[in-house]
Amino acid sequence: MKVTRIEAIPFAIPYKKPLRFASGEIHTADHVLVRVHTDDGLVGTAEAPPRPYTYGETQESIVAVIDKIFAPQITGLTALEREVVHGRLDRTVGNPTAKAAVDMALWDIIGQAAGISISGLLGGYSDRMRVSHMVGFAPTEQMVAEAERIRDVHGITTFKVKVGRRPYTDDVAACRALREKLGEGVELYIDGNRGWSAAESARALREMADLGLTFAEELCPADDVLGRRWLVQRCPVPFIADESATRAAEVTREILGGTATAVSIKTARTGFTASQRILHECEGLGVPVVMGNQIDGQIGTLCTVTFGAAHRSCSQYAGELSNFLDMTDDLLTEPLTIESGTLRIREGAGLGIDIDPDKLARYRQDR
Incomplete structure (x- = not known):
């Protein structure tokens, strides 16, 4: 299982509509x-x-760092030498999604060689996850219509609502309309992508106190250390660190510093190896985790559900696994399907990724 070559192929697939957030x-x-x-x-x-x-990171920077730095460093190593691989990748600062993709591809090789699914190798807790759908910025009536359609067509009953606009009252009104139209049987939580100040976030949370929110995520910037700590102390629901907790050390900083009480794990930025370390850290601290989405396509979504379904802690909450529904196409030979609000892992060895060569030829950007 020695690595002989690494391909980094840029591709571009349009979305059906723009995805907007703070x-x-x-x-x-x-x-x-x-x-x-x-x-x-x-x-x-x-x-x-x-x-x-x-x-x-940009598409061009990911291709460049893999082609010029990572590939020469790990060619000749075996897929089992993941610690050696990460030691070499970490000589380069940043580039989290490039590193994560290399890590998950190595896990895929190990699963194929062993004839075992990656979910089984990671933990094997379940073969599926409940799905949460992201509702992006739009006029309130459009946000409600989208959520109703997703619920009726795909059976999804958990919605992550993007907030962080100004005035904050627009987002409060949108969340209230979603709760009124969808009813009490639907879970709602909010994600500000650092768009509000701590004071705006506190006012918004007070005005949404009767909506039964499950979580609040990154409502204000983590760099506003004192304001964020003040806000989290007053937040009535678990406060998720996402962009501010992209690796284990940052998770430690946010949780022990009192600026978050829950963590979003995204395999797109921490692969399987670092994601598992973050998960175990959170379990040790008694911190809830959710499986987040980096606006992934179907390949990335399959990686997310594979990791999330493998672990009991990740399976407690719905995972963000539906952003691919907004894409006009994808690269998988067999597209993912959400049924009754859940998404299944792929059967068989490794990750179960099978790329359609015709689609890749159509969408790749390097030829």
């Missing part, structure tokens, strides 16, 4: 397909989604 706006999935080849013919596959407004 820290950015997405029109096209400009992602990178990462494939790790071995000397025995096995190929591990994963996806790296650039998010320059969060991690500073």
Whole structure:
């Protein structure tokens, strides 16, 4: 299982409609397909989604760092030497989604070689997860209509509502309309993407106190250390660290510093190896975890549900696994399907990723 070659293939697939939130706006999935080849013919596959407004990575930078730095460093190592691989990758600062994709592709190789699913290797708790759907910025009536459609068509009953606009009262009104239209049988939680101040966040939470929110996520910037700590002390629901907790050391800082009481794990930025370390850290501290979404395509979503379903702690809450529904197409030969509000892992060895060569040829950007 020695690594002989790593491919970093840029591709672009449009979204059906722009996805809007406080820290950015997405029109096209400009992602990178990462494939790790071995000397025995096995190929591990994963996806790296650039998010320059969060991690500073671009499609071009991911391709460059894999081609010019990572590939030379790990070619010749075996897929089992993950600690050696990470030791070499970590010589380069940042580049989290590029590193995560390489890590997950190596896990895919190990699963294929062993004839075991990655979910089984990681923990094997379940074969599916409940799904949470993100509702992005739009006029209130459109947000409600989207949530009703997703519930009726896919059976999803958990919604993550993007907030962080000004005035904050617009988002309060949207959340109230969602609760009134969807009823008490639906879970709602909010994600501000650092768009509000601590004071605005506190006012919004007070005005939504009767809506039965499950979580509040990144309502104000973590860099506002005192304001955020003040806010979290007053937050009536678990406060999720997401962009502020992208690795284990940051999780420690946020939780012990009193600026978060829950954590979002995203395999797109921490792969399987670092995600498991973060999960075990949270379990030791008694901190809830949710499986987040980096606006992943179906490949990234499959990686997320594989990790989330494998662990009991991750399975307690619905995972953010439906953003691919907003894409016009994808690269998988067999598309993912959400049924009765749940998404299943793929059967068989490894991750179960099978790329459609015609679709890859159509959407790749390097030819």
